[in-house]
Amino acid sequence: MSFGTIFAILVGVIFVNNFVFARFLGLCPYLGVTKDTSSAIGMGMAVIFVMTMASIVTWPLYRYFLAPNVLVEGLELARVLRTTSFILVIASLVQFIEMLLQKVNPALYKALGIYLPIITTNCAILGVAVLNIDTFFKDGKPLPGSYLGSIAQGFGAGVGFTLAMILMSSVRERMEMANIPKALQGVPIAFVTAGLMSMGFLGFSGLIK
C-alpha cells in the first residue's frame, strides 16, 4: 500500500466524508461536549486513540476469528456474530485502556479519563469498525493492504471528528454572548450551526473520487 493511497484515505475520511458532517456519526458527544474548547479537545483526543485501537483490534477479529465464508455447523459466524462481538470487544477495549492509562500514565488519564466511559456508546467507534469491514473486504475476502488501510481510516476518522469538535466548540463559545431567539437556544441553534458548517464541508466533495 503506497503512501498516496493512505493519504487519499486520510483526506477522504477527514474532509470529504467527515464523520460528523457527512455521515452523521457521533452526534451525542458532538453536541454534549462542545460547550468549551478544552473539553472538546480532550474528548477528540480520546476518540482518536480509541478509534485507532478499535481498528487495530477489529480487523484481525473479523478476518481470523469470525472468518467470513467459513461455515461452522451451517452458520456463517461473520454474519451472525459481527455486531455482538464488535460491541463487546470495543467495550472491553475501552475498559482496558482506562485501567492501563491509570497505571502507566496518570497525567494522561487525568486529561482523558472522564471521557473514556462515555465513548463505548459513541456510535462513531462501532461505526468506524463496521465501515472498515465494509470498505476493505469484498465478498468476505480482504483487499490488498486492507489492514494498514483500516488503521489509517480509523485514525483519520478520529482526526476528522476532533476537527469537527474544535470548530463547533469555538463557535459555541462565541454564541454564548449572541442574542438568539429563546426557542432556538441550546441544541436547536447548535444544529443550525452544524448545518452551515456541513455546507462548508460540502465544498470538499469531489476532491476524492
Add this chain to the structure above:
Amino acid sequence: MRKWQILKSGLFKNNPVFILYLGLCPVLATSTSIRDGFGMGVAATFVLLGSNVIVSAIRGVIPRRARIPCFIVVIATFVTIVELFLAAYLPKLNKSLGLFVPLIVVNCIILYRAESFASKNSVFSSFLDALGMGFGFTLALLLLAFVRESLGKGTLLGYKLIPGFEPAVIIILPPGAFLTIGLLMGFFNWRKNRGKTVKCD
C-alpha cells in the same frame, strides 16, 4: 389508566428525538426519504420492544454491577435478527440504511430505556413503554423525512407532488438534515413555551 400514560408519554411529552435529544444519528442519516425513515423506525422499534421485554423479564437475575454488558448483549441479539432479516428479505432497504442497521446497537434510546425503565418495571409496562418510545421515534423520523423528501426531491413516497416544482437539493444533502432538525426542534420549543410566558412588568 396508568398504562395508557406510559404508552402516551413516549409519543409526545417525552418524545425521544425532539424532547430528549436521543438517537439523533440514525434520525438525520435515514430521513432522506419517507420509505427509509419508516424502515429505520420500525427496525428500531422492534429492537426496543425485544430488548425491553427481555431485560424486564430477566431483571431479577442480572447482577447489578454487570448490568450494562448484559443489556448490550440482549440488544445486540435483536439487532442481529434485524440485520439478517433485512439482508434476506429487504435487500434494497438494507442497502439504503447501510451502516445504520448494525449501529442500532449503540442507539442511546434503547440502552436508556433498558437502564431507566425496563430494569425496574414489569414486563407488560416495559412492553408498552417500548411501544410508545418506538412510535415516538418513528413519528419524529417520518416528520423529518416528510419535510426533507417533499422539499428536497419534490416527491412523497416516490410520487411527484407539484408539477413544475424545482426541488431544493440541499435539503437532501447532509446540511439540509442539520438545518431541518434544528428548525423543527426550535418550532417544538416555541410551541411548548407558548402559553407559559408571563409578562413581569
